[in-house]
Amino acid sequence: xxxxxxxxxxxxxxxxxxxxxxxxxxxxxxxxxxxxxxxxxxxxxxxxxxxxxxxxxxxxxxxxxxxxxxxxxxxxxxxxxxxxxxxxxxxxxxxxxxxxxxxxxxxxxxxxxxxxxxxxxxxxxxxxxxxxxxxxxxxxxxxxxxxxxxxxxxxxxxxxxxxxxxxxxxxxxxxxxxxxxxxxxxxxxxxxxxxxxxxxxxxxxxxxxxxxxxxxxxxxxxxxxxxxxxxxxxxx
Amino acid sequence: xxxxxxxxxxxxxxxxxxxxxxxxxxxxxxxxxxxxxxxxxxxxxxxxxxxxxxxxxxxxxxxxxxxxxxxxxxxxxxxxxxxxxxxxxxxxxxxxxxxxxxxxxxxxxxxxxxxxxxxxxxxxxxxxxxxxxxxxxxxxxxxxxxxxxxxxxxxxxxxxxxxxxxxxxxxxxxxxxxxxxxxxxxxxxxxxxxxxxxxxxxxxxxxxxxxxxxxxxxxxxxxxxxxxxxxxxxxx
Numbered sequence: 116x117x118x119x120x121x122x123x124x125x126x127x128x129x130x131x132x133x134x135x136x137x138x139x140x141x142x143x144x145x146x147x148x149x150x151x152x153x154x155x156x157x158x159x160x161x162x163x164x165x166x167x168x169x170x171x172x173x174x175x176x177x178x179x180x181x182x183x184x185x186x187x188x189x190x191x192x193x194x195x196x197x198x199x200x201x202x203x204x205x206x207x208x209x210x211x212x213x214x215x216x217x218x219x220x221x222x223x224x225x226x227x228x229x230x231x232x233x234x235x236x237x238x239x240x241x242x243x244x245x246x247x248x249x250x251x252x253x254x255x256x257x258x259x260x261x262x263x264x265x266x267x268x269x270x271x272x273x274x275x276x277x278x279x280x281x282x283x284x285x286x287x288x289x290x291x292x293x294x295x296x297x298x299x300x301x302x303x304x305x306x307x308x309x310x311x312x313x314x315x316x317x318x319x320x321x322x323x324x325x326x327x328x329x330x331x332x333x334x335x336x337x338x339x340x341x342x343x344x345x346x347x348x349x350x351x
Numbered sequence: 352x353x354x355x356x357x358x359x360x361x362x363x364x365x366x367x368x369x370x371x372x373x374x375x376x377x378x379x380x381x382x383x384x385x386x387x388x389x390x391x392x393x394x395x396x397x398x399x400x401x402x403x404x405x406x407x408x409x410x411x412x413x414x415x416x417x418x419x420x421x422x423x424x425x426x427x428x429x430x431x432x433x434x435x436x437x438x439x440x441x442x443x444x445x446x447x448x449x450x451x452x453x454x455x456x457x458x459x460x461x462x463x464x465x466x467x468x469x470x471x472x473x474x475x476x477x478x479x480x481x482x483x484x485x486x487x488x489x490x491x492x493x494x495x496x497x498x499x500x501x502x503x504x505x506x507x508x509x510x511x512x513x514x515x516x517x518x519x520x521x522x523x524x525x526x527x528x529x530x531x532x533x534x535x536x537x538x539x540x541x542x543x544x545x546x547x548x549x550x551x552x553x554x555x556x557x558x559x560x561x562x563x564x565x566x567x568x569x570x571x572x573x574x575x576x577x578x579x580x581x582x583x584x585x586x587x
Contacts, residue, residue: 186439193429203422206439207446289536296532300525303542310543 127198130188134205135260137181141212142256144174146249148219149315153245156226156308157238164230167223174216181209197332204329208259211318211325215252218311218318225304232301237287241305244280244312247273251319259326267326268335270319277316284309363434366424370441371496373417377448378492380410382485384455385551389481392462392544393474400466403459410452417445433568440565444495447554447561451488454547454554461540468537473523477541480516480548483509487555495562503562504571506555513552520545 148167155164185206188194194202229238251270258266285306292302327335384403391400421442424430430438465474487506494503521542528538563571 182439186435189425190429190431190435193426195426199422199426203418203442206442210443210446289539292528292535292539293532296529296535299528299532299535303525303528303539306539306542307546310546 127188127192127194130184130192131198131201134181134184134188134202137177137184138205138208138212139256139260141174141177141181141209141216142252142259144170144177145212145215145219146252148174148216149222149245149249149252149312152219152222152226153242155223156229157242159226159230159234161227161230164223164226167226168220171216171220174213178209178213182206185209200332201329204259204325207325208322211322215315215318218315222308222311225308229301229304232304233298235291235295235298235301235305237284237291237302238305240280240284240287241308241312244277244284244309247277247280248312248315248319251277251316252322255319255322255326258323259329262326262330264327264330267323267330271323271327271335274316274320277313281309281313281316363424363428363430366420366428367434367437370417370420370424370438373413373420374441374444374448375492375496377410377413377417377445377452378488378495380406380413381448381451381455382488384410384452385458385481385485385488385548388455388458388462389478391459392465393478395462395466395470397463397466400459400462403462404456407452407456410449414445414449418442421445436568437565440495440561443561444558447558451551451554454551458544458547461544465537465540468540469534471527471531471534471537471541473520473527473538474541476516476520476523477544477548480513480520480545483513483516484548484551484555487513487552488558491555491558491562494559495565498562498566500563500566503559503566507559507563507571510552510556513549517545517549517552 148170151163151170152167154160155167185202188202189199192198251273254266255270257263258270288302288306288309292299295302324335327333384406387399387406388403390396391403421438424438425435428434487509490502491506493499494506524538524542524545528535531538560571563569
């Protein structure tokens with residue numbers, strides 16, 4: 116009987132470990148995809164952009180795998196309280212990472228379009244913004260694997276910097292468009308690229324909140340939202 | 352013993368019914384919020400826009416309620432196969448509706464900004480696009496409540512029309528911006544409004560896919576994606 120219990124406990128831990136591994140791989144792929152998409156954008160490399168679009172399927176497949184495993188763990192082991200909270204969090208995090216992958220894919224699609232348009236100068240701010248969100252994803256997944264609520268919360272606080280980047284890029288692009296109406300189309304695509312990165316930062320933040328809740332059972336209190344481009348009014 | 356089983360079954364059905372009710376209320380609120388946000392946009396009513404932003408909290412609260420109830424059902428009743436699939440679907444649908452609520456809130460924020468800028472003509476295409484996505488949400492939630500896989504699939508096919516709206520609005524706005532560079536800022540906000548509605552259509556579609564899977568256990572095969580603005584190249 117004692118053996119049976121030990122066996123059950125061990126298998127549950129193994130299941131959870133496997134689920135964590137899938138989530139980590141998803142996170143790693145998201146980091147690679149964002150980096151590759153932005154690299155394709157800056158180097159105007161259509162083939163590389165196409166590869167990013169193609170590779171998104173791997174993230175989608177891992178999400179389906181994570182969900183199926185989570186459902187199997189729940190059905191077979193009927194986990195309680197803390198364990199169930201962690202599995203539900205894992206399932207939600209997999210969903211968020213899948214969406215982050217979609218944003219990377221969308222950046223890659225726009226990179227293909229932008230490669231065919233004349234280069235525009237505000238593109239130079241994008242790689243630094245991308246590095247900021249990639250680091251957020253890396254750290255928030257480390258926090259998930261290590262069950263580190265302090266790190267999870269710290270990541271959520273870094274979203275402000277991404278929002279600052281976005282606000283600054285948004286303003287630069289508007290000015291650039293007004294001064295160069297012939298570049299409105301590529302500028303618009305770059306605006307959506309910036310918005311995608313800003314949304315990735317939001318999603319990394321919400322993963323941080325999910326990790327914090329899974330580990331502590333407590334929600335992080337309301338974070339401030341500093342993408343102010345939908346409320347500021349420096350209109351022409 | 353027979354009584355006990357009947358009692359358990361009845362309670363489980365009641366739990367599921369309660370979960371479905373919460374999801375339906377979320378869907379109803381999303382419809383109202385999208386309609387109200389677009390109405391505020393067209394009538395340039397800042398107070399109405401502010402109310403939409405405020406009311407988004409009600410959707411967030413319902414999502415938390417749905418998730419807590421789903422976790423409680425899983426923990427207390429250890430549902431199997433089909434039942435578990437439905438509860439997981441309900442939890443995911445609640446998450447998607449929460450994001451749809453966020454898009455409505457973002458439209459409302461931009462409505463406030465746009466109310467302070469000179470009116471621009473392409474705004475007239477927005478309400479019809481909004482009606483299309485509102486109808487999708489309504490029908491996909493009906494499909495969820497009635498466990499109607501046929502209706503769920505039919506809704507996913509209507510996303511094409513929303514994408515057509517978006518593509519047409521995207522092109523009109525670019526042309527409008529090039530001809531009227533002094534209106535670039537409001538046009539950009541309207542571009543994001545259109546993108547939000549297009550994303551709502553995507554989300555309603557993914558709810559349709561979740562409902563289809565929850566009811567039948569089968570995934571709908573790949574749907575075509577017809578937002579082509581990130582790949583078309585009618586650049587200046």
